Amino acid sequence: MKQMRLRYAGICRLCGTSIPAGTQAVYESETKTVRCLECLAHAEKPTRPPPAQSGVAGASARREYERRKAKDEQRLREKWGRLGGLAVALSDERQSTKAWETGAVGEQRLGARLDSFAGQGIVVLHDRRIPGSKANIDHIAITPSGIWVIDAKRYKGRPELKVEGGFLRPRTETLVVGRRHCTKLVDGVLNQIDVLRPHLPDVAVTGALCFVEADWPLIGGFFATRGVHVVSPRRLGKLLTRETDGAIDVANVRDVLAAVFRPA
Template identity: 70%
Template sequence: MKLRYDGACRLCGASLPAGTEAIYESETKTVRCLQCPTEAMETMSPGLETPREESLSTEPGVAGSSARREYERRKAKDEEKLREKWGRFGGLAVALSDERQPTKAWDRGAVGEERLGARLNALAGDGLAVLHDRRIPGSKANIDHIAITPGGIWVIDAKRYKGRPELRIEGGILRPRVEKLLVGRRDCTKLVDGALKQVDIVRDHVGDVPVTGALCFVEADWPLIGGTFATRDVHVLWPIRLAKVLTDQTAGDVDVAAMRELIASRFKSA
């Protein structure tokens, strides 16, 4: 099929832009590039009709997959309600109705994760590994992206918000210092709290390896000069800037391949 949205091959992690012909796997709701099935068949053992099962930990995951599934589930439920309400005019009602905002929000979020995931996949190599849409153990929540570099681990939350991100500092000498993250006029400080929780969870699984949080706003209104900042050690930036920061993380003694396997085994694909 031709992909409607950007994705990544679940076997090799190759970026698959919208419009690319790929194989869609309905059971897992993931995609494979056209080259991987042929390569997998070459690894078949004599007498077997299916390729050897690959370790799930070798798969980077598909960016935005859980958000995309939730969007499709909500969309189908909304359409079902319309069909029940309007009976034989249900199809027309579905065609003429706008999507509910809560449902549309999941689509926006999925697109943001997919776009950032494609950019991160393009960076992956021997010195930088990426994992997408990883389930937090014992929780229904997930981590959008995890990048492993020689200098440490980055826990990345993708956001597709409008408006300009900025840091507002209140208090100081006579009052407690309070840092607030604003996007436009919207107070998004809770996003920082969420990023810090994810950092703590990952840190519990990797020991003394440095773990850094990042909020990456995919479509925000960034200034031409500057704009990036950090609040409570969480970096707030855009995809191009994030890519530069990650590729500059060359100094350090983290075994990227081994750490990728460890994190992938602890944080399964969502």
């Protein structure tokens, strides 16, 4: 067991926290796994309550991708019999299957960036199951000023807000990324906020759509629609790290939300 600065990103084997490359952590050579320093401190001080499990960013999307991939391969093997292995090797993945891996990678990358703010009083819960539903919340960030519900998307193209009406006609706002209409993503974040808010009604809740690999302009380009911020990972980080002046008990809010919204 050796404490070191990680050359590669990893995941704490105890609490599931994503540990970015360059972060101090404990490397266990026998099992080739890592532990975060928070879990190390807990192991050295048994009287300290264990940290709430933060979850693993993109875990449920990764599992769904593996399930679909295995099902697709099984279908090919059954269809081609003895040539099934060759058919699998030569066939491209179905787009509907590949999309789950794309989403998992986006969540993982954003999750690692969010975890890098831990030393600034920000706590993040990743990939949380919505009770009574198969849906999940990608990330929940808790700052001294409030809670952020964050949906991560790995879409190509430039995010834009198209506004119509507003004078003689009702005003409508449409979120577009490249050629893709994404207004339903805003509805999804608002629904997640509605599910979370009753559990902590006195705490402010903000929504964000974070496009990980979008074609953002060099300066600006960020906006909000219906109260939901549409941002890049860098911009999201700036918004979160500004919220350090509040009086919220971050650890208590984390524990309440972790108990309700379990890891997906």
